[in-house]
Amino acid sequence: MKFVPQYKKYLLLALLTLGTVCSYAGGFPTRPGSLLISPSVNYFFANKQFDSLGVKKPFPDNGKFNSVYISLYTEYGISRRFTFVGSLPYVINNYQQDGKTFASSGLTDMETGIKYYLANINYKYYFSLQATAITPLYTNPNLGYQEEGAEFKVAFACSGTMLHRDYYFTLENGIRQYFGDNGPVQDRYTGTFGLTLDKKSREQIAVSLGGFYTVSNLKKFNAKSNLSKDFSFKQASISYGHSFSKDFTVFLTGGTFIAGRNTGAGSSAAVSIVYKIGS
DSSP, X not given: OOHXXXXXXXXXXXXXXXXOOOOTTTTSOOOTTXXXXXXXXXXXXXXXXXXXXXXXXXXXXGOEEEEEEXXXXXXXXXXXXXXXXXXXXXXXXXXXETTEEEEXXXXXXXXXXXXXXXXEETTTEEEEEEEEEEEEOOOOGGGSOOOOEEEEEEEEEEEEEETTEEEEEEEEEEEEEEOSTTOXXXXXXXXXXXXXXXXXXXXXXXXXEEEEEEEOSOOSOOTTTOSOOSEEEEEEEEEEEEEEETTEXXXXXXXXXXXXXXXXXXXXXXXXXXXXXXX
């Protein structure tokens, strides 16, 4: 098996797993004039894969993949109904196989969009829609599809009290289309449940389950395409958050793949900061 194509096949692990932006406001509104800024650093490691039948096995030839994903995510409340969202990512990838190393780094796909809050029920249950443009910021084919794209997302969020503690729950599902030849269609989904651990709501814990389902006319890996375009995976994660103030929170997150097809099987660890201005 050739070294470079094997690296390119599993490069998608970092670009998609780490590139899943955590929208900490989720489906909840961002107040008009408020700005949410969230820098994050995520480390991902994998030395196993899921084959086309979903069977987990080691990478061939002692292969190992690791990546560091650095992202700046932001939301700005334009009005009571509209919010601007955006993310700027940078990735550092390394793949090792029998003593050989292949590396790449750089900016990847910038995302900018508008979120519209469709309705709420008693200011407890919220429904929103989001349209996002995907713009590649690179020429290196090892960093992504090199294709513009768009995503349409629907979200539901609610909050309340349980066992004398505050909780929240969010569901998000987005359909993404890349516009190039054999451009894949991706279904990205996630559900999150969070619960505060103390009466002052400074400590919180959250569990998430999400995944990707990607289809394309290009069913098999092709070295010329650089990245797999037909695969799926499910990922579970747990996060701990500490609020130093009502405007400043730090999150620590760990996650792992629990199932997949035509992709790697790895785990990740991340640290994220959420800072709100004008909240």
